Each structure stands twice: as C-alpha cells, then as structure tokens.
Amino acid sequence: xxxxxxxxxxxxxxxxxxxxxxxxxxxxxxxxxxxxxxxxxxxxxxxxxxxxxxxxxxxxxxxxxxxxxxxxxxxxxxxxxxxxxxxxxxxxxxxxxxxxxxxxxxxxxxx
Amino acid sequence: xxxxxxxxxxxxxxxxxxxxxxxxxxxxxxxxxxxxxxxxxxxxxxxxxxxxxxxxxxxxxxxxxxxxxxxxxxxxxxxxxxxxxxxxxxxxxxxxxxxxxxxxxxxxxxxxxxxxx
Numbered sequence: 001x002x003x004x005x006x007x008x009x010x011x012x013x014x015x016x017x018x019x020x021x022x023x024x025x026x027x028x029x030x031x032x033x034x035x036x037x038x039x040x041x042x043x044x045x046x047x048x049x050x051x052x053x054x055x056x057x058x059x060x061x062x063x064x065x066x067x068x069x070x071x072x073x074x075x076x077x078x079x080x081x082x083x084x085x086x087x088x089x090x091x092x093x094x095x096x097x098x099x100x101x102x103x104x105x106x107x108x109x110x111x
Numbered sequence: 112x113x114x115x116x117x118x119x120x121x122x123x124x125x126x127x128x129x130x131x132x133x134x135x136x137x138x139x140x141x142x143x144x145x146x147x148x149x150x151x152x153x154x155x156x157x158x159x160x161x162x163x164x165x166x167x168x169x170x171x172x173x174x175x176x177x178x179x180x181x182x183x184x185x186x187x188x189x190x191x192x193x194x195x196x197x198x199x200x201x202x203x204x205x206x207x208x209x210x211x212x213x214x215x216x217x218x219x220x221x222x223x224x225x226x227x228x
Contacts, residue, residue, distance in 0.1 A: 008151075030215070031215055033215045033216070041221070041222075042201065042219035042220060042221050042222060043154070043201070043203075043217075043219050044219070045216045045217065045218070048215045048216060050215075087153055087154070089154075089215075091214060091215045097142055097159070097161065097205060097207065097212065097214020097215075098156065098159065098169070098214075099156070099214070099215065099217065100156075101146075101153040101154040101155075102153055103151075103152060103153045104151075104152070104153050
C-alpha cells in the first residue's frame with residue numbers, strides 16, 4: 001500500500017522561511033506533487049518533482065529524495081496569505097494517473 | 112474563462128435519498144476525478160476517468176456511482192448505500208489521465224458541501 005506522513009500543523013512568522021516535510025511509503029511512484037488549499041476552498045497545484053533534487057517556483061521550492069523516501073516544500077518570505085493547508089501527493093504506478101494525498105499540514109503565518 | 116464548475120455549493124439531503132453532484136469542465140481535459148474530504152483530512156479518491164465512457168474505482172468507491180458520457184461532464188451519485196455521506200466533495204481534471212502524462216497537475220472545482228441528516 002501507500003502512505004504519506006506530514007506534520008499536522010506548522011506556525012511561522014511573516015517574512016520567515018518554513019519547510020513542510022513529507023515522508024512516504026510506496027511501492028513505486030512517478031513523482032511527488034504539492035497542493036495548497038485555503039480554508040473552505042479548492043486545492044491548487046504548486047509543484048511537481050519527477051526527479052530527485054530541488055525545483056524552484058518563485059517563493060516556493062520543492063525537494064525530493066527517493067533514496068530517503070522524503071520530500072519537502074520550502075516557502076520563503078512568508079506572507080499572511082500563505083496561511084493554508086499544504087498537501088503532498090504521490091503519483092503512483094500501475095493505476096493510471098492516480099494521486100495519493102497526505103493528510104495535509106496547516107500552516108499559520110503570524111504577523 | 113476555462114475552469115471547472117461544481118453545483119450546488121451546498122446540498123442538504125435526508126438519509127436514504129440518492130443525490131447527484133454535478134461537475135463540468137471546459138478545459139478540454141481528458142481525465143476527471145472525484146475526491147472526498149472530511150474535516151482536517153486529506154483528499155481520498157472516489158472514482159476517476161481517464162477517457163470518455165471509461166472510469167475506475169478509487170480507494171473509497173463503495174456507495175458511489177459515476178458516469179462519463181461526455182468529455183466535459185463527470186457527475187457523481189451518492190447513493191443511500193454510502194454509510195457516512197456528509198463531506199466536502201471535490202471534482203478535478205487533468206490534461207492526461209495517464210501517469211506518464213500530466214496527471215500530477217490536477218485542477219479542482221470549488222467543491223460541494225453535502226450534508227445528510
């Protein structure tokens with residue numbers, strides 16, 4: 001089976017840097033995605049790592065290490081609007097384009 | 112504007128009634144998905160469809176049914192057999208339903224919050 005683990009909550013201050021970790025157990029997957037969801041809203045796609053290493057998209061970066069079964073999302077220059085839930089998701093083999101989501105990390109940005 | 116629409120935003124039903132949730136997309140995406148989200152939880156896949164007239168069960172398909180007669184539409188029926196139907200239901204689409212395509216990037220609708228009493 002597949003499972004992903006994320007911290008349930010993270011708190012940081014405006015302007016700081018925060019890292020949200022995701023560890024996974026899966027028999028095989030194509031890559032790791034990250035999604036953001038504001039309270040009551042629709043999830044939006046942030047990034048995807050097909051290969052090991054760092055992918056940078058503006059203030060957000062995402063990292064994957066297959067050997068460590070680990071990834072993270074890095075948010076820099078935090079803004080109040082970054083307060084949201086963040087989900088990691090693996091795109092798994094043998095069942096088409098199927099994403100398995102983690103439970104989500106609720107990020108609170110304080111002034 | 113391209114996007115995904117779900118209606119209604121809020122839906123209330125009595126126990127024992129079937130209810131159908133609408134999902135329409137005009138992004139010309141091949142693949143569509145239905146997820147369920149419970150408070151403080153991640154998204155769990157109910158059904159997905161990689162192409163018109165074909166769909167597969169996700170991880171929690173029991174008590175649900177779908178159809179994919181048109182590329183743009185993927186309605187979900189919550190049947191009376193679903194033991195705990197009250198939840199937030201999210202529909203999504205992606206350019207390709209194949210794992211080698213862009214199914215890692217899914218576009219979500221605004222969701223339907225279903226309450227069954």
